[in-house]
Amino acid sequence: MVSYRVRGGNALRGTAFIQGAKNAVLPMIGAALLAAKGRTVLRNVPIIEDVRRAVELAHTIGAKCELHEAERTLVIDASELTSAKLPADIARRFRGSVLFTPALLHRLGEAVVEGVGGCNLGSRNLDFHYLGYKRLGAAVEENETVIHVKAAGLTGAKLYLDTPSHTGTENLIMAAALAKGTTVIENAALEPEVLDVIEMLTRMGARISGGGTGFITVEGVDELRAVEHTVMPDRLDAGVFAMAAAITGGEVNLVGASLEHLGVVRWKLEQMGVEFATHGAVLHVRRERPLRPINIITDTYPGFATDLQSPMMTVACLADGMSYIHERIFDGRFALAGELNKMGADVEVDGSRAIVKGATPLQGADVTAHDLRSGIALVLAGLAAEGETRIASGYLIDRGHSYLAERMRALGADITREILPSTGTVS
Numbered sequence: 001m002v003s004y005r006v007r008g009g010n011a012l013r014g015t016a017f018i019q020g021a022k023n024a025v026l027p028m029i030g031a032a033l034l035a036a037k038g039r040t041v042l043r044n045v046p047i048i049e050d051v052r053r054a055v056e057l058a059h060t061i062g063a064k065c066e067l068h069e070a071e072r073t074l075v076i077d078a079s080e081l082t083s084a085k086l087p088a089d090i091a092r093r094f095r096g097s098v099l100f101t102p103a104l105l106h107r108l109g110e111a112v113v114e115g116v117g118g119c120n121l122g123s124r125n126l127d128f129h130y131l132g133y134k135r136l137g138a139a140v141e142e143n144e145t146v147i148h149v150k151a152a153g154l155t156g157a158k159l160y161l162d163t164p165s166h167t168g169t170e171n172l173i174m175a176a177a178l179a180k181g182t183t184v185i186e187n188a189a190l191e192p193e194v195l196d197v198i199e200m201l202t203r204m205g206a207r208i209s210g211g212g213t214g215f216i217t218v219e220g221v222d223e224l225r226a227v228e229h230t231v232m233p234d235r236l237d238a239g240v241f242a243m244a245a246a247i248t249g250g251e252v253n254l255v256g257a258s259l260e261h262l263g264v265v266r267w268k269l270e271q272m273g274v275e276f277a278t279h280g281a282v283l284h285v286r287r288e289r290p291l292r293p294i295n296i297i298t299d300t301y302p303g304f305a306t307d308l309q310s311p312m313m314t315v316a317c318l319a320d321g322m323s324y325i326h327e328r329i330f331d332g333r334f335a336l337a338g339e340l341n342k343m344g345a346d347v348e349v350d351g352s353r354a355i356v357k358g359a360t361p362l363q364g365a366d367v368t369a370h371d372l373r374s375g376i377a378l379v380l381a382g383l384a385a386e387g388e389t390r391i392a393s394g395y396l397i398d399r400g401h402s403y404l405a406e407r408m409r410a411l412g413a414d415i416t417r418e419i420l421p422s423t424g425t426v427s
Ligand SMILES: CC(=O)N[C@H]1[C@@H](OP(=O)(O)OP(=O)(O)OC[C@H]2O[C@@H](n3ccc(=O)[nH]c3=O)[C@H](O)[C@@H]2O)O[C@H](CO)[C@@H](O)[C@@H]1O
Pocket: 022, 023, 026, 095, 096, 123, 124, 125, 126, 127, 128, 129, 163, 164, 165, 166, 167, 168, 300, 306, 307, 329, 330, 331
């Protein structure tokens, strides 16, 4: 059992290195499996549990993967894929497992999905993925535990997504990249990670246009080659470190963070009293004045990222006045509210809306991470609280943030990652 222990009260100051993006590297591992020859090299790979699970899953289907942690480099040789089955014990531990299906369909003619994991955020449907595969010519059979997709070659088609699904867009682009003829995906996702995946696939030889417009056209090609690609910085990791500075009244330099990718999150934090300045490739963040309350409505990019809604809820607890949050992407993303209230916050949830009454002083407590982002939101709460906060399960935080304790300690935070009780190791 991994947990994080945080003693609050220190203003975070100094330099933090922003990791590569979880939500870009996972589809890139899926993309690497499309190359039937050669070795793909991914750089700036975040050393997170989801990447470790993806490497394990790639091994089970026959790919050879070497994760060089110190170099943050992943080498993937997918020249021999031997199994079309994504076994439940690994696939159910992370959402990115669904991104392996296009490669299995193209390379082995079938994909057997025993389950897909990811954060527990309410309903997380995959119908756009499977309906899209069907439109491209695949047969999809489902029973209670397994989804079996079969295709003796895919053919381009016109696809429309009811909402711009992030992984749905990535999967359908990958499926279309090696299909015969032209595919058009309407209402495609606009997230920067999707654009980075398109960039990698284009370098691999795919013919994709319209990325970032919502209308993507893919002209199928016969093969894709292994390439080297550097994963973009993680805008969610950057957002969290910016909020850590904001909530503790600190001042940090974020190496590798992109202000452009923060989008509306930047404007909202500025309204709250946070100042951003770019110095070349380093983003400087500091709290300028006492925090003001904020209204946020989550949306697909370029809207306010749902994954930063939870840490923002914590920041709102420290703002003087009433903040309003409307969660529009997931129907179960407010479990955090109860945990913050245990620490002295005043958060009221009504369906997809939450009202945060601040500023309330936070007290350290034993709290539960219900998912990755509520976990990191509780770390932020711990940084601002009086006394000690213990957050479990830390595994959920480790799914998406690499070397969190080390990077926050470098900024002056009092935080430890503990593995208890079997070994008692502390890092
Ligand atoms: C690995 C990865 O990249 N995860 C991200 C991805 O998840 P993920 O790709 O799973 O999120 P989606 O964009 O697909 O889902 C958003 C919403 O659309 C609905 N939907 C989605 C697909 C579908 O076939 N049918 C359907 O109804 C879902 O139930 C959900 O309510 O985007 C989310 C929204 O930005 C982020 O929170 C996750 O961090």
